[in-house]
Amino acid sequence: MKINILGTDYEIRKASEKEYPKLSVMNANGLAELYSKELIINAEMNPNSGQEFANFKGFENKVVRHEIIHAFFHESGLVDYTTDEDLANWIALQFPKMLKVFQEADCI
Numbered sequence: 872m873k874i875n876i877l878g879t880d881y882e883i884r885k886a887s888e889k890e891y892p893k894l895s896v897m898n899a900n901g902l903a904e905l906y907s908k909e910l911i912i913n914a915e916m917n918p919n920s921g922q923e924f925a926n927f928k929g930f931e932n933k934v935v936r937h938e939i940i941h942a943f944f945h946e947s948g949l950v951d952y953t954t955d956e957d958l959a960n961w962i963a964l965q966f967p968k969m970l971k972v973f974q975e976a977d978c979i
Contacts, residue, residue: 876939877946883935885914901934903941905953910938937963 872883888895893902894913902911912934940959944952952958973979 874939876942879908879942879946881908881910881939881942883910883912883938885912887914890914901938903938903945905942905945908942910935910942912938933963936966 874881874883886894891902891911893899894911894915900913900916904911912931916931916934937959940962941953944950944955944959
């Protein structure tokens with residue numbers, strides 16, 4: 872799937888750890904490959920992989936948002952934040968709640 876982040880096209884794709892060994896090496900659910908403009912989501916991240924999720928789709932969506940946020944930092948020139956996992960994770964977790972409040976406040 873192609874998305875556009877601040878004028879730059881990125882490809883979001885699912886890949887297995889065999890197809891993309893860096894996922895396994897980094898023990899990652901997703902990776903933002905900022906210079907190749909790819910957001911790689913671990914296709915082996917699934918409810919049967921030993922990870923248990925009450926809401927797997929919600930977790931998968933958070934992973935995609937997390938990688939998109941890394942790309943936004945990169946495309947914005949915020950180099951110091953590009954590798955900040957805590958900040959990217961916080962935004963990825965809180966964004967749906969923030970969006971709901973913005974919609975309620977009619978300020979979008």
